[in-house]
Amino acid sequence: MSMITLKVNGRTHMLDVDPATPLLYILSDDLALRGPKFGCGLGQCGCCTVIIKGQAVRSCVTPVSSVAGAEITTLEGLGSSAKPHPIQKAFIDEQAVQCGFCLSGVIMTAKALLDRNPKASDADIQQALSGVLCRCHTHTRMVRAIKRYAQGVKA
Amino acid sequence: MNCINPISRRTFLKTSGALVVTFSLAPESVFSQRLDGASSNQVDGWLSVNADGSVTAFTGKCELGHGLYTAQTQLVAEELSVPVNRVKLIQCDTEITPDQGTTSGAQSHPTNFNHGSLALACATAREALTRLAATRLGLPADRLGVKDGVISAKTDPSQKVSYGELIGGKKFNLTLDTRAKRKPAAEWTILGTPVPRIEIPAMATGEFEYVHNVRVPAMLYGQVVRPPAVGSTLVSVDENSVIGLPGVVKVVVKKNFLGVVAEKPWQAIQAANKLKAVWTPGTGLPKHSEIHDYLRNKKPTRDTYAVNSKDVDEKLSSAVKVMKSTYFYPYQMHGSIGSSCAVADVQNGKATVWSASQAVYPLRNTVAMVLGLQPENVHIIFKMGSGCYGCNGADTVSYDAALLSQAVGRPVRVQLTRKDEMAWENYGLAFVIDQRIGVDENGTIIAWDYEAWSPTLGNRPGMTNPGNVVTGFLAGFPPAAFAARTPAPDPTNFANNNNAVPSYVTGTVNGNSGGTGNVRSQRVLSRDVVSPFWTGPLRSPARLQNTFAHESFIDEVAAELKADPVEYRLRHLSDTRLMDVVKGASKAANWDSRPSPRNGARRGGISSGRGIACVLYEGDNGYCAVVAEVDVHQDTGRVAVKRLVIANDVGPISNPDGLRNQLEGGALHGVSRTLSEEVTWDDQKVTSIDWRTYRPLPVGAEIPKIETVLINRPDAPAAGAGETAVTVVAAAIGNAIFDATGIRLRQVPFTPERVKAALGKIG
């Protein structure tokens, strides 16, 4: 065990943890955050995605020690149901959800891409989501929501 | 809702402001008794009007991601004429809600939206409230109208009384009245409109509490250790291999069930990986490549005739032409994106389990069996999981958590590893289907002969069979016995809940015709055999597999006779609603009327085609047709689905946007299952155990344009919508590939290798 400082959604936490622990467990169990979720634990689905230094990061395969001190944003760090972030609002407006379990993967991956490259093409978006899964197969609406958000970013 | 403490209905109502002041002296308040099926014929079992006039309603049908929570809220709001945001719906809790058995996606609508259960309770309540208002206002009931929970005189709105004033906080003490009138669909203002899904804002912002987010004070984390191979049993466990590792609390063994409990999730995972256990070798598995022969030859069988007109052999021998084909479908998995999770707190002979089970009351009984408790000492609270698409790991992981919690006397959360989820779930059925038809001189089908084999082992646990899923089995409970039966008895009534009977026959049993087609000579024989793997309902169970075979075969026959596939279908159909979805989809798709395959299909390069398929789901539960347009990349064998046009008729539409969402999702789920999903194994164990070895369509895949045609039938009974589109897609894609290339794929999934192999054969 060792003391690690984590900055999550603008708040700083001092935690006494096994430094090899994947970040996901710290977020969802020690900090009781609901956005990042365990889907596969293998870096294959996207459910655990958070944004660190502008990159979409799969927290299930990221040792907590490797992100000590870095600014970490989870799905709930973007906005709230009372005040959703524009990309969350786009998903709400498009009703681009079935069970919703995959949303950290879809939303955080798309947001990281569009923050980096506001002019991302459809092909870029497709490419970024090529390793993200939604087993309810809400793909059509999700891509529509992402494009709606992208329009707003460009404008 | 916070879930730190399980709450009784009484405290729930208290804390939610819905405390019911009973004015009757009857001691058996519905709120203090357990609401099993028997007590749900009471209005109070389904809803209460709070002092402020808002409504709390109770349902035994849960949200699975298919929009049912919102649709049911609309139903309550509509029938009672209150705004949607004045209705709070409580779903699936064995101490609060009525027992409505299992929520299977396609069955919830018929149950709660027709003339029974929740809908009837609301209608009964509205009529009772109107009677109370008539008395209070001194006016005849027919001169009163209701708006936003206020009843007023139609001619003088100042004469009014609100629900809250009439009954707020009191009981109805009323039995559901089967004569109570539902609001006619023509008067709907809430049902039938695209009310946004209530949970979406919380889901999109990470606020929503899934079962995976349930955290209970003093909670520990468990991990299970499953056998290394199918049929392995536990010989010994070396507890010392993990005792002393950080956080490890206990190693738990019960027969072949093995697990560890630790303080933190990561500690539990590491301990489970390090735990040394000796298992017997597996019992061996049939070769993957030979599974369909294995099913066909496996004995004993359980044989069932859905129809048997007993003249099929004779008709076939007199036919001008006889055609036959065989179709193959693989085992597929639910593959929920979140591996299954549950939290259990078993202490002092009582258990509380937070579970995403589709069946809280049945789960209460089987958890009691697994733990050796009385069912009344088990409380199951539904919390939504990730989409399940049928019997995924939700029940099995509930037993896992319960067993581990019982062993340590503290609450335990278990979330399965990806591998444990995928290697041991109750798979969707593999199938092998032989089809044979005869035609007369006009090319009309005169006899249809179907014989199919499919495997079964376990199922949903139901009320008495925890051994129907892996954990119950490992803990010592056998799966439901396989009841061999041959020969099949004659059918006594027509039922087509598995869609084993094709749409094109009359479905005649004992002189009554329940089918949708014209062909009178018909024999449909289904043979179940024991499966080497667990099986259970997966979105459109058996119906998808059968529809793939029927709708591919009718296409093959049409092609052989050089008939247009749409025209040839319509010629053999009698059900106008089924014909209407076929016409609706083909019209919207600008169907090019001509026989398949397309003239002049090139060899090499990209070749395009279109195909159609239709179904009356479960024989009575929703009409659907889809037109698929595909590009076949002949050099690589890749099939790209470019467009799907879906026409659907599920009776009265509760929520058009919710329905579209289900159709779109179902159709794409169908594409994924058709093109790439297949469970694999070696001679000992399942080898499709993660998203590299079981490959669905990712969000970034090339996805087809999807168009939906909704046919609204306000006066028809409500039918299910969650499983219609997924049922027809495989056949429509197969037919489109044939149209594009002239190759007929009879085995799902249509992988590039299979497409190329088929092209090679004719090329």
Ligand code: FES
């Ligand atoms: S849970 Fe991290 S990628 Fe699947």
Ligand code: FES
């Ligand atoms: S909405 Fe259910 S997995 Fe994406």
